[in-house]
Amino acid sequence: MRDFVIRGATVVTPEYVREADVAIEDGVIRAIEPELPGAAEDIDAKGLFLFPGLIDVHVHFNEPGPHTEWEGVATGSRALAAGGGTLFFDMPLNSVPCTVTAREFDRKRAALEAASVTDFALWGGIVPGNLSQMAELADRGVIGFKAFLCHSGLEEFPRADDLTLWEGLREAARLGLPVAIHAENHELIQSLGRRMMREGRLGIRDFLLSRPVIAELEAIQRATFLAGEAGAKLHIIHVSSGRGVALAAEAKMRGVDVSIETCPHYLSFTDEDVERLGAIAKCAPPVRDSKERENLWRELIRGNVDVIASDHSPSSPERKTGNFWNAWGGIAGVQSTLAVLLEQGYHSRGLPLERIASLIAAEPASRFRIPDRGRLAPGASADLALVDVVATFTLKSGDLLQRHTMSPYVGRSFRGVVKQTIRRGETIFADGTIKVRNGGKFVRPLSK
Ligand SMILES: [Zn+2]
Numbered sequence: 320m321r322d323f324v325i326r327g328a329t330v331v332t333p334e335y336v337r338e339a340d341v342a343i344e345d346g347v348i349r350a351i352e353p354e355l356p357g358a359a360e361d362i363d364a365k366g367l368f369l370f371p372g373l374i375d376v377h378v379h380f381n382e383p384g385p386h387t388e389w390e391g392v393a394t395g396s397r398a399l400a401a402g403g404g405t406l407f408f409d410m411p412l413n414s415v416p417c418t419v420t421a422r423e424f425d426r427k428r429a430a431l432e433a434a435s436v437t438d439f440a441l442w443g444g445i446v447p448g449n450l451s452q453m454a455e456l457a458d459r460g461v462i463g464f465k466a467f468l469c470h471s472g473l474e475e476f477p478r479a480d481d482l483t484l485w486e487g488l489r490e491a492a493r494l495g496l497p498v499a500i501h502a503e504n505h506e507l508i509q510s511l512g513r514r515m516m517r518e519g520r521l522g523i524r525d526f527l528l529s530r531p532v533i534a535e536l537e538a539i540q541r542a543t544f545l546a547g548e549a550g551a552k553l554h555i556i557h558v559s560s561g562r563g564v565a566l567a568a569e570a571k572m573r574g575v576d577v578s579i580e581t582c583p584h585y586l587s588f589t590d591e592d593v594e595r596l597g598a599i600a601k602c603a604p605p606v607r608d609s610k611e612r613e614n615l616w617r618e619l620i621r622g623n624v625d626v627i628a629s630d631h632s633p634s635s636p637e638r639k640t641g642n643f644w645n646a647w648g649g650i651a652g653v654q655s656t657l658a659v660l661l662e663q664g665y666h667s668r669g670l671p672l673e674r675i676a677s678l679i680a681a682e683p684a685s686r687f688r689i690p691d692r693g694r695l696a697p698g699a700s701a702d703l704a705l706v707d708v709v710a711t712f713t714l715k716s717g718d719l720l721q722r723h724t725m726s727p728y729v730g731r732s733f734r735g736v737v738k739q740t741i742r743r744g745e746t747i748f749a750d751g752t753i754k755v756r757n758g759g760k761f762v763r764p765l766s767k
Contacts, residue, residue, distance in 0.1 A: 322345070323358050324361050324362070328368065332676050336671075339351050340353065370403060370703070370705075371703065372702030373402065377557070377629065378407045378629060378631040380396070381414055382431065383414055389413065394720060396759060397436055402656060404704075405704075409431065411476070417446070419456075421455040428459075435759025437742055438742060438762050442461060443461035443463070444476060447480060457496055463497035464498050465500075469504065491551050497551075497686070502555055503603065511528070511529040523593060523597070527605050532559075532607065536560075542555065547575040553578070554580060556630070557630050558615075559611075560585075564615065564624055581627060584602060591608075599650075599725055600727040601646055616663075619664075625678070631649075650727060652727070654720065655733075658712075659728075660678070661675070661706075700743055706735060
């Protein structure tokens with residue numbers, strides 16, 4: 320690994336945006352100053368913006384197990400790198416068996432180390448009956464624990480009933496690790512879904528109506544209350560509505576230790592897009608109407624969203640056709656997060672670049688206690704994305720490096736082209752192509 324200086328880039332951090340040179344040595348940022356002396360190599364980055372490498376805290380790369388056919392670590396991590404990402408946290412499903420025991424943790428870690436081009440960390444799961452495994456998963460270095468309040472879509476990962484959730488939150492609090500919650504009220508969406516089935520209402524609109532915002536609000540209310548009582552850290556994933564964000568932010572004001580995540584698809588699409596695009600834009604909670612999308616943007620710009628993650632969850636193309644209700648729910652967007660934030664946020668709504676650096680890197684690293692990542696500062700890991708924030712591109716399926724090149728973002732135009740992605744001082748993506756074979760490293764959070 321050679322030492323080098325990135326010259327003349329506009330450095331983007333949560334605290335400032337300014338032009339500087341950045342010196343890298345042994346994979347670590349050594350200095351950020353104007354006019355640094357020469358190194359073995361220079362990268363001329365005049366006119367480009369240097370972001371901290373994107374940390375995607377929520378992906379489903381599905382390895383090991385049969386769903387590796389839907390997405391794998393080799394392809395998923397390459398797509399992440401092409402979007403400026405240097406680190407991902409893989410969810411405990413849809414790898415099968417799911418990451419709910421130490422044994423499955425070891426299997427997944429080995430699979431990811433063998434194939435990833437970016438660094439990674441692993442979520443463990445909370446399911447009925449695995450409470451006794453949580454301490455061992457914590458010892459292994461999980462980033463936190465994921466629980467579903469409704470059906471997960473996978474029989475192998477049952478939802479956390481109230482007792483499982485309560486005891487899981489208390490155990491996670493004891494272990495000092497956050498709990499990620501899929502917040503939708505099981506009874507409500509189950510009953511509404513059954514009613515739709517009975518009435519033969521099998522359209523896309525019917526599906527959207529079966530998972531209303533109120534189901535998300537009720538679940539957020541319950542999860543934040545229980546987490547507060549348990550003294551647990553809560554991370555509410557993929558909040559789909561501005562009202563959901565506001566409700567969680569109120570809990571935070573009351574002293575509940577909660578972080579709020581939303582995804583680019585809730586910021587990009589509306590119910591009408593889902594009707595037009597079909598199952599490629601199906602996810603849960605579902606994409607909302609344009610009013611709710613703008614509410615979500617308002618909450619984000621107000622500062623109430625902490626983290627943006629892709630919730631990249633593809634399937635095989637066959638699972639995305641036919642009856643919408645039976646199609647796989649999950650959106651493939653791991654490569655597009657930064658482009659969405661630049662186009663829809665920075666260019667269209669005046670979202671400051673500093674906030675983007677916070678949402679994609681600084682907050683993910685600090686919330687999940689990875690002190691040397693997510694920052695552009697001397698001593699931090701040289702995880703970087705060099706971006707032309709004004710260059711335009713229209714996403715073509717051939718540009719996507721994921722396994723199945725389907726994404727609702729195909730055909731959309733963006734301002735914001737990732738020119739180069741650097742992971743621990745090594746260029747892993749540049750000029751539209753991946754530059755390494757693998758070399759992803761397991762990242763462990765600080766112990767409590
Ligand atoms: Zn997910």
